Amino acid sequence: MTVPDGPLEWLALARGTLDRAALNRRDDAWLENAWADPRTRVLVIEDGRALVTFEPGPALVFVPPGRAPDGDRWLLGVDGDGTAYFGVPAPLPAIEGTEPAGLRQVGALLADRDSGLLTHLVALEHWHATHRFCPRCGGGTETASAGHTRVCPADGSQHFPRVDPAVIMLLTDADDRILLARGPQWPADRRSILAGFVEPGESLEQAVAREVNEEVGLPVRDIRYHGSQPWPLPQSLMLGFTAKTDGTVPLRPDPEEILDAAWYTRDELRTAIDAGDIVAPGPLSIAAQLIMRWYGGELPNMPAF
Numbered sequence: 405m406t407v408p409d410g411p412l413e414w415l416a417l418a419r420g421t422l423d424r425a426a427l428n429r430r431d432d433a434w435l436e437n438a439w440a441d442p443r444t445r446v447l448v449i450e451d452g453r454a455l456v457t458f459e460p461g462p463a464l465v466f467v468p469p470g471r472a473p474d475g476d477r478w479l480l481g482v483d484g485d486g487t488a489y490f491g492v493p494a495p496l497p498a499i500e501g502t503e504p505a506g507l508r509q510v511g512a513l514l515a516d517r518d519s520g521l522l523t524h525l526v527a528l529e530h531w532h533a534t535h536r537f538c539p540r541c542g543g544g545t546e547t548a549s550a551g552h553t554r555v556c557p558a559d560g561s562q563h564f565p566r567v568d569p570a571v572i573m574l575l576t577d578a579d580d581r582i583l584l585a586r587g588p589q590w591p592a593d594r595r596s597i598l599a600g601f602v603e604p605g606e607s608l609e610q611a612v613a614r615e616v617n618e619e620v621g622l623p624v625r626d627i628r629y630h631g632s633q634p635w636p637l638p639q640s641l642m643l644g645f646t647a648k649t650d651g652t653v654p655l656r657p658d659p660e661e662i663l664d665a666a667w668y669t670r671d672e673l674r675t676a677i678d679a680g681d682i683v684a685p686g687p688l689s690i691a692a693q694l695i696m697r698w699y700g701g702e703l704p705n706m707p708a709f
């Protein structure tokens with residue numbers, strides 16, 4: 405048994421259903437009309453969290469434009485009925501029966517539309533909060549394009565939301581075991597597959613090979629792409645791969661990046677999770693989806709998120 409080919413069927417944060425309506429972002433008349441329409445829904449965001457109801461939920465809680473707090477208005481998209489959705493960064497309003505929640509808590513539990521909306525808005529909030537100044541001249545920048553651009557009034561330069569590509573790879577050996585490793589800051593029972601940021605001037609496949617070599621000293625072959633999901637925690641795009649190694653080279657973990665790395669058969673992984681030596685990953689991450697694809701289904705004791 406090997407890892408099946410083809411795209412991953414379900415990725416928690418890659419389920420958005422809205423038309424992003426990019427052509428409307430610079431259309432001031434359209435934006436004004438949409439904001440004046442009482443059907444329009446506004447999602448307020450504060451430090452990566454929005455209001456959620458868990459009855460019967462979980463579902464995002466929106467306010468109409470007339471009850472939205474002051475703040476930037478970022479167009480998130482339009483649904484099939486023509487209803488527009490905006491995000492506003494502001495202190496969360498007090499609404500009975502709701503509570504603040506972020507992507508780690510509800511990203512895997514929300515329905516497709518809501519998961520996509522929250523993922524988009526969390527990413528925009530972080531980008532705006534950390535890119536207030538022009539990288540050319542150091543002056544303050546202003547929001548434009550309904551939240552999808554920042555513009556420098558001094559030199560006219562435009563700046564677009566940043567997304568940092570990161571590769572994550574499920575490595576199998578000749579016996580179809582997977583490699584799981586523990587990062588230096590992780591709890592003792594946490595393991596995952598290898599991952600790392602793509603460097604300038606590097607292809608995704610080169611990044612996979614380099615990271616595996618740097619972290620555990622192994623050569624890889626048969627690098628295959630399986631899907632991607634945004635990971636705005638804070639600003640990554642995770643690109644999921646599988647790769648193989650022949651297993652003739654011993655593991656050589658980099659002590660700065662890897663505290664512990666070992667090969668697991670399916671039985672060994674199940675036993676380690678059952679014994680509490682390893683905590684099963686939640687379904688939110690692409691790592692969990694890649695491991696489940698190899699494992700052949702849900703892992704034992706998987707949390708809900």
Ligand SMILES: [Zn+2]
Nearest residue numbers: 538541556559
């Ligand atoms: Zn500037």
